[in-house]
Amino acid sequence: MLLKKLIKLKNRVVITGLGVVAPNGVGLKAFTKAIKDGTSGITFHQELKDKGFSCCIGGIPEVTEEKKLEYLTPLQLRGFNSTSILYGCMAGMDAWKDAGFSVDENSSLDYDSGLIFGTGTSGIEKFRESIYKIDDQKVRRLGSTSVVQTMASGISAYLGGILGFGNQVTTNSSACTTGTEALLLGFERIKTGKAKRMLVGSSSDSSLYTWGGFDAMRVMSYKHNETPEKGSRPMSESASGFVPGSGAGALVLESLESALERNATIYAEVLGGNINSGGQRNGGTLTAPNAEAVQKCIVDALLDSEIAAIEIDAINGHLTATSKDALEIENWTKALQRKGTDFPYINSLKSMVGHCLAAAGAIESVASVLQIKEQFVFPNINCEDLHPEISELIDAQNIPTEIIEKDIRIVAKASFGFGDVNACVIFKKYIQ
Amino acid sequence: MTKEELIIKLQVIVKPYIQDEEAFKNLTEETDFINDLKINSANLVDVVLDVEDEFNIEIDNDSMEKMLSVKAAIEIIEKKLSA
Numbered sequence: 001m002l003l004k005k006l007i008k009l010k011n012r013v014v015i016t017g018l019g020v021v022a023p024n025g026v027g028l029k030a031f032t033k034a035i036k037d038g039t040s041g042i043t044f045h046q047e048l049k050d051k052g053f054s055c056c057i058g059g060i061p062e063v064t065e066e067k068k069l070e071y072l073t074p075l076q077l078r079g080f081n082s083t084s085i086l087y088g089c090m091a092g093m094d095a096w097k098d099a100g101f102s103v104d105e106n107s108s109l110d111y112d113s114g115l116i117f118g119t120g121t122s123g124i125e126k127f128r129e130s131i132y133k134i135d136d137q138k139v140r141r142l143g144s145t146s147v148v149q150t151m152a153s154g155i156s157a158y159l160g161g162i163l164g165f166g167n168q169v170t171t172n173s174s175a176c177t178t179g180t181e182a183l184l185l186g187f188e189r190i191k192t193g194k195a196k197r198m199l200v201g202s203s204s205d206s207s208l209y210t211w212g213g214f215d216a217m218r219v220m221s222y223k224h225n226e227t228p229e230k231g232s233r234p235m236s237e238s239a240s241g242f243v244p245g246s247g248a249g250a251l252v253l254e255s256l257e258s259a260l261e262r263n264a265t266i267y268a269e270v271l272g273g274n275i276n277s278g279g280q281r282n283g284g285t286l287t288a289p290n291a292e293a294v295q296k297c298i299v300d301a302l303l304d305s306e307i308a309a310i311e312i313d314a315i316n317g318h319l320t321a322t323s324k325d326a327l328e329i330e331n332w333t334k335a336l337q338r339k340g341t342d343f344p345y346i347n348s349l350k351s352m353v354g355h356c357l358a359a360a361g362a363i364e365s366v367a368s369v370l371q372i373k374e375q376f377v378f379p380n381i382n383c384e385d386l387h388p389e390i391s392e393l394i395d396a397q398n399i400p401t402e403i404i405e406k407d408i409r410i411v412a413k414a415s416f417g418f419g420d421v422n423a424c425v426i427f428k429k430y431i432q
Numbered sequence: 433m434t435k436e437e438l439i440i441k442l443q444v445i446v447k448p449y450i451q452d453e454e455a456f457k458n459l460t461e462e463t464d465f466i467n468d469l470k471i472n473s474a475n476l477v478d479v480v481l482d483v484e485d486e487f488n489i490e491i492d493n494d495s496m497e498k499m500l501s502v503k504a505a506i507e508i509i510e511k512k513l514s515a
Binding site: 078079140 | 448449474475476477478481
């Protein structure tokens with residue numbers, strides 16, 4: 001027992017760096033301000049309208065050409081057409097620097113650091129460009145970068161080289177669970193002593209080719225083309241589907257031992273978590289969650305973290321603004337055995353940035369961790385008309401519409417994805 | 433087009449890909465793309481595509497494999513231009 005405790009102590013995992021490229025803020029400082037203020041990053045896009053989309057609004061991070069050159073060389077940007085790789089590189093490099101490391105192409109190979117950076121599809125615009133060339137019998141005109149920009153692991157390949165990592169360098173993909181899954185996979189790798197540091201995160205393209213299929217499924221909101229900032233309405237009675245978003249989030253996970261040795265800033269501790277699947281049974285389908293598995297994922301995350309449900313101060317939900325929001329709240333109440341006024345604070349970042357799909361879990365984890373570091377709960381926007389099925393389950397005061405500043409010790413963050421896959425992670429304030 | 437003019441055009445083409453500034457500044461007919469200019473071998477196909485665009489020629493696979501130095505590139509370009 002003592003030995004077990006010692007091993008645990010040795011392999012505690014903390015977060016020492018953050019990076020984010022979000023529709024409502026590029027860079028940690030701008031993003032932190034935006035989520036505190038409840039600033040929407042959703043705008044109207046003529047391109048979507050021109051192509052006949054029902055939903056013509058979306059969340060796209062603002063990145064100028066000059067900004068790109070701060071991260072990638074002119075050679076890397078030659079024939080470059082992949083926003084997911086761009087955002088991932090920006091967030092990943094920012095997080096690494098934020099953790100106190102330098103980004104230097106001549107740095108020595110670091111076998112103790114690795115990365116798991118997920119995405120749904122990589123460089124979909126580059127893929128389209130390549131397909132047109134091939135169909136036009138110009139396969140030889142693809143150049144040298146078509147493969148690296150369109151392979152799923154393009155983002156981890158770019159980042160791995162820029163940072164000179166020698167541990168595992170890979171990409172995971174599990175739909176909208178991707179970012180949270182990447183975080184937990186990196187956590188496990190450090191926990192088991194296979195790496196000292198893991199850069200984890202995920203990214204998603206700003207592209208109508210990524211978003212089109214969702215528009216066709218009629219799961220995106222088409223009622224707010226004139227009022228984009230009001231479009232993403234998680235937990236609201238007038239929610240009419242999600243608003244597509246894009247961007248990237250990145251976190252540097254590190255063994256506590258390594259972080260203390262370096263005297264690094266510690267944002268929070270990752271206590272534990274769980275990844276599971278509903279197997280598309282008991283009500284679960286390719287696109288809908290098996291409620292029982294969602295609840296089990298949350299319960300198992302608590303068990304893994306060795307905390308009681310009552311200790312959770314705030315939840316950062318998946319909450320996309322589709323008809324499934326009430327079901328998610330119900331799942332939380334059942335898993336935690338807490339409801340009404342006893343329920344923790346809950347918020348959805350998607351109200352401000354839309355559903356960033358594969359990037360959602362990572363961007364939202366960055367937001368969750370910031371809440372612990374800076375001791376606040378960011379406000380939900382666009383849910384002034386709370387859905388009655390939700391207000392029956394939990395008290396409205398636990399769904400803040402204004403920033404709440406108070407001691408936040410434990411935050412639970414969950415993501416759920418197509419394929420009936422779930423992930424839940426527990427963050428805790430780091431106390432020496 | 434004189435050989436000197438060709439070299440100047442070639443210099444502009446390879447500039448984005450070179451990783452050895454010193455060798456680039458002292459570029460001569462004898463300069464090797466990979467050994468001297470330290471161009472990433474994967475980028476050689478990009479150099480060829482840029483040459484094709486600049487001179488409005490098409491470089492076949494055999495010639496492409498030989499295009500490893502300034503001298504070889506010039507010979508191939510001259511041959512294609514006169515064809």
